[in-house]
Amino acid sequence: MEGPEGATSSAEGFLSVMALNDNKAGMEGLDRDKINMIILETSKGSRFYENELKKEQQVDQRIERMLQQKAHITEQQMRMAQAQVEKMGADLERGRDLGRVxxxxxxDAFYAAVEMRDCPELKEKPMAVGSMSMLSTSNYQARRFGVRAAMPGFIAKKLCPSLVIVPLNFxxxxxxxxxxxxxxxxxxxxxxxxxxxxxxxxxxxxxxxxxxxxxxxxxxxxxxxxxxxxxxxxxxxxxxxxxxxxxxxxxxxxxxxxxxxxxxxxxxxxxxxxxxxxxxxxxxxxxxxxxxxxxxxxxxxxxxxxxxxxxxxxxxxxERQAVMDFIQDLPIRKVQGIGKVTEKMLRALGITTCSQLGQKGALLSLLFSEVSWHHFLHISLGLGCTRIKRDGKRKSMSTERTFAEISSVEEQYDLCRELCRDLSQDLQKEGLKGKTVTLKLKNVNFEVKTRGSTLSSVVSSEEEIFAAAKDLLKVEIDNASPHPLRLRLIGVQVSGFVNSDDKKPLQKSIISFLHSGRSQGAALQGAPVPKDAPANRVVPPKPLQLMALEQADASHTVTQDPRTSLAKQEGVPRILSWPKEEGQQSFFEKARTLRLQQQTRQGDPQERGDTLTSAQSEPQPSTSRRPEEFFTCPVCFQEQKSNDLGSFNRHVDECLSGVSTGHCDTDTDGSPETGTGVGDEESCSLDRWMQTKAASALAEVDARTGSKACQKALGKNSIKQPMASGVHTLNGLGLKATGNGNIGTHIHFPFDFVKGNSGKDTNERVADHLGHIIENNTERKAQGRMLGSTSCTMTCPVCNMQQDTSDLALFNRHVDICLNQGVLLEFGGGTVSHNFNVTSGTKVKGKPENAPKPSSKNKRHMSPPHAILRNPKSLAPETPLRSSSGDA
DNA sequence: GGGGGAAGGATTC
DNA sequence: TCACGGAATCCTTCCCCC
Structure with missing residues (x-):
């Protein structure tokens, strides 16, 4: 086949993509065949070459598909496309602006010119700027040997042994x-x-x-x-x-x-x-x-x-005619945006000049995306931007490093952390925070993978970025196991920047969340705030537990390539184990940091981002309350009539500490050792965490409906697993107010509960509270109402009923229904029945009619219960991940 | 079918 | 003798969800 670049004609089989690109000033009239032969000899057999070969084959396949598509185009389609293109061309022509200059x-050869200026003897020699690995530019003497930018120095040396390579000096x-x-x-x-x-x-x-x-x-x-x-x-x-x-x-x-x-x-x-x-x-x-x-x-x-x-x-x-004359024979490759792949594809359609782009506009409109053929049409008419916009808003920031092969996990983590550190410094220099962290990996075969994780709050610190990047890296390491990941490049990127105006966390502080409960909760729930609610009685829009579920999902979901994602295969989790990280902040350290931030924000209505009245937004004295106030203990859920906040807090403390001593009417028979097992500082897998969240939801519903089982707590087993980052901490506490209209459970948290004077900080209290609820489930387990465990027993974590199915899709559906069922009943003030079982022998398609339809957001966040139940073995997907070298 | 997110590709300097 | 970058942006494709 006649290659797109003449060089391939003689160097048979030589990659067109690797052939010399002489589309550069000073490179006219070179002996391309000879140059390409040298490049081929130098490259052939290398991993880089092999990867390029693969990439080229992909492009060829793409062209093949395109040609097949072309063969199926009917005359009718062509006529319609032609009309469309002509109409658009006419529209564009009418809008042509020739008024700007x-x-x-x-x-010219900028870096090289600077170096030659500073070292005049270089003017006489072929020289390039860069390294043996890569050249950034070359002078015109070197270009006569075929040496150009983006060429590795060692190949350039083959082409021009006398080449002088000067290091970059930015x-x-x-x-x-x-x-x-x-x-x-x-x-x-x-x-x-x-x-x-x-x-x-x-x-x-x-x-x-x-x-x-x-x-x-x-x-x-x-x-x-x-x-x-x-x-x-x-x-x-x-x-x-x-x-x-x-x-x-x-x-x-x-x-x-x-x-x-x-x-x-x-x-x-x-x-x-x-x-x-x-x-x-x-x-x-x-x-x-x-x-x-x-x-x-x-x-x-x-x-x-x-x-x-x-x-x-x-x-x-x-003048229009001057423009059209210029465009007439202009090679498409000269135009910005048309690179070697696009050029090759267009060449396969017989298009090499800009005017041909116009002549074949109809065909292009049928074979390329709208964006692409519009671009081609603009080019064919010599149209382009006439207004220079200096929109300097950066969209991402990244850092990456190429190195000799690294296979050691420790070294990989170390390097990753180093990159995060560098990136963090750069971000902070520009005052940027982003919510998406992307890890880029290139293996020794030059195959590139990127894996991203979108967090629910913006990050910029080394620890935060590393927490996310490390998780992503861990997945890849685990996936490659038992073989080592053999890397030659690691990169970290942060994107999804927020405006400087809203750089605050995407989720509310606990204070604003609790404050807004009254004003927003009703709106979110679609239900009015009870008229008899005391002025400072806070009604969160939804149970913390369910929000914890959402948050845990939102922050920990590590996205996989959707095409290889096993989420589409039933029974496969998309969650990660949660390794403890040396030197990272503990859960409570993070929580304390969080509390400080919250307290700082407290006086700033802007920061709270809610709709409180000024009276409501006034920080309440921490040790007193108005006479009409009454508190509901978030542990035992009993109203406390004490006038004294100190007493109330003591009650909560007793409630929390007394759960094993009979306080709050709790049973002391539970066995902590058989509990959720989250009390130690060892690594804690995320699915386990999810289970505790699901259990929390269950327990909460029970608590509100008066289940005695919920009055159980096991003092030692509060949530104390390490968190990977502040984001996780926030999410683990489930402090994000989201618009889920399904949830109506009320938890009464007095302000001072969160500000606390009982020796525990806000997050400890809430975490303890959640832990308490989780522990309730432990008792259920002890009572023989088996909760789904890490062994993936098919037991619904909501209703605790064993589900008689092995179909995980069906089972997951059940969990969804179960969650919503409870919520619905709760919302309507009824009691929750855990007796329905949609899976026992009966395949139920879809949700019951009375089940509320979750919003998209809610639905997405409801996914953790699904994840809980998937086989942990599947954490390492067997399907190969897509790589840029392409097996898509 | 469309919107949005994620992953990879193309392109540029 | 070994040896093919780094950063940013936009586009495409695929998937999920509504």
């Missing part, structure tokens, strides 16, 4: 860039920098003003070799002698010298003169040359700047 300026390039940008700003204060050496400018306004300028304002002193004529522009700026580094004395286009070459240079008022002046000033100030393109839009300007490179410029007049 857009300039794209690109420094500090220097940045300094030069600053000077150049100062000049850009004189022509367009809102110019758009693309990189250190490139920018787009809209000089329309400048030209307007320039028309009225006297010649003196367009006159610049010329710096000569002896330094004469050095004006303010260049004073102290030049680092070496001479007008120019003479990098491009054989430049095909010699820029017309400005008038009056001598001590001064005078420039005219037109666009070309203005741009020539700009380039002149750049050269004067930095002794480096720039090339520029002038056109009515950014797309064309970019192409133009390459037209007369180096040290040249090119302008397309602002």
């Amino acid at each position: 857009i300039v794209h300026v690109d420094m 500090h220097k390039y940045r300094a030069v860039s600053v000077k150049v940008r100062e000049i850009f700003a004189d022509y367009d204060p809102n110019f758009l920098p693309v990189s250190l050496d490139e920018a787009y400018l809209d000089i329309s306004e400048h030209l307007e003003q320039r028309r009225g300028w006297p010649e003196s304002m367009r006159t610049h002193p010329v710096h000569t070799e002896s330094g004469e004529g050095k004006g303010t522009e260049s004073q102290g700026e030049l680092d070496s002698d001479g007008l120019s580094p003479i990098l491009f004395e054989d430049s095909p286009i010699f820029s017309p010298r400005p008038q009056g070459m001598g001590d001064i240079a005078v420039f005219g008022i037109c666009a070309e003169e203005a741009v020539r002046e700009m380039r002149f000033r750049i050269e004067q100030r930095t002794t480096l040359t720039a090339s520029a393109g002038i056109a009515p839009n950014m797309m064309l300007a970019k192409v133009c700047s390459d037209k007369n490179k180096p040290n040249g410029q090119y302008r397309i007049p602002a």
Whole structure:
């Protein structure tokens, strides 16, 4: 097959994607066959080469599919598509804007030029900037050997043994860039920098003003070799002698010298003169040359700047015909956004020039996505952005590192942490926090995987990022087990930044949550706040336990490739084990930190983000309450009529500590040892945690409906498992108020319960409370009403009934129904029956009619009970994960 | 069918 | 002699959920 690039014709079987890309200034007329042969000899057999081969085969398959699709296109479809494309073309034509003067300026061989300027002897030699691994750019002498950017140094050395490779020095390039940008700003204060050496400018306004300028304002002193004529522009700026580094004395286009070459240079008022002046000033100030393109839009300007490179410029007049003439034979690869893959696909359709993109517009509209063919249509008409938008909002920040193979788990974690540290510092420098952490891994075969985790609150600290990244890494390590992960790159990215205005956690603080319970709870539940509710009686919108379920899900769900996700295969969890991490904050340390944050926020209504009245938002004195207040103990759920908050807190403490001593009418016979087993500091798997959450939900419902079983607690078994991060802590406490309209259980928490003066902080209390509820379930277990255990017994964690099915989908459905059933009954003030069993011998499709339909959010968050029941063995999916090298 | 999230790909410098 | 980057963005595809 004739490859898309001529080189493949002689180097049979050589990868087109690996062949020399000579789409760069200074690389015309090279002996591509010879160069490609050298590249092939150097690369063949390497892992990199093998991976490239795989990638190319994928592209070929993609093309094959596309051609098959093309073969099935009917004439009718083509006619319709043609009409559509023509209509759109006409619309675009009507909107064509030729009124702007857009300039794209690109420094010539920037890094190399800076190095040559600073080390003149390099001017005579082929040189490149970078390392033996990778080159960033090369000078024009090196380009004649086929040495170019993005080529590994060792291959470049094969092509040009005398090549001098200079290491990168960004500090220097940045300094030069600053000077150049100062000049850009004189022509367009809102110019758009693309990189250190490139920018787009809209000089329309400048030209307007320039028309009225006297010649003196367009006159610049010329710096000569002896330094004469050095004006303010260049004073102290030049680092070496001479007008120019003479990098491009054989430049095909010699820029017309400005008038009056001598001590001064005078420039005219037109666009070309203005741009020539700009380039002149750049050269004067930095002794480096720039090339520029002038056109009515950014797309064309970019192409133009390459037209007369180096040290040249090119302008397309602002006339439709001139634009169309320029586009006519322009190779598609010259256009920004069309890379080697797109080029190859289009070539397979017989498209190599921009005008052909227009001629085959109908076909393209049938084979490519809307975004793509719209883009192609724009190109074919020579259209592009005419307004330069400087929208500098960063969307992600990442750091990655390539290294010699690392197979040791410890080293991998260490490196991961190091990257998180670096990233955290960078994020904090820019004051950014994001909620999505993505881990990137490249194995020794150059296969790339990315795995992401979206948290429910934004993160920026090393610990927070690492907590998420480590979990993601652990999954991959576990998946590869018993074989080691053989990595050559690890990267960490944070994205999903929030605006500076709402950088606060996505979830509410416990204080605001409790405050808002009264005002928001009703709205969330779709039910009015009881009229007789005391002013400060807080009615959370839903039970903490169920929110804990949601939160645990939201924060711990580690997403897998949906295409390989085993979630679609029944019985497979998408949850992770939860390793204890050395040096990480304990649950209660995190909780204490959280409390401090909450207390800080307390006085700030903005931070609370709720709709409290000013009276409600007033922080309540911690040791007193109004006479009409009464509290309900969150442990025994009995109203306490004490006037004294201290007494109330003592009651709660007693309730909490007395659960094993008969306080709160509890039974003391339960066995802590057979409980949920979360009291130790050992690693705690997430599914186990989920179980405790599910158990909490159950216990809570029971508590409200007066079940005696719920009055049981086992003092030692409170929740004390380590948390992986602050996010987990927050979520573990389930403190997010979400819009679940299903839940109506009321837990009465006086403000001072959370502020506490009984020696426990808020989170300890709540955690203890949850632990208490969990423990209640332990007793159930002891009573023979078996709760689903880690052994994946098919016992509903809500109703505790053994489900007589092995169908996990069915079983999960049951759990959903069960959860909602309880909620519904509770909401209606009835009692909960745990006796229905939708799975016993009867396959029930869908939910019962009386079951409330969960909102999408709720439904998603309801998933943990499903996860609980899936086979822990399946934690390591057997299905291979998709990699970029592609087995999708 | 559409929206949104996740993972991977393409592209650029 | 061994040896193929780092960062950012947008697009595509797939899946889940409504």
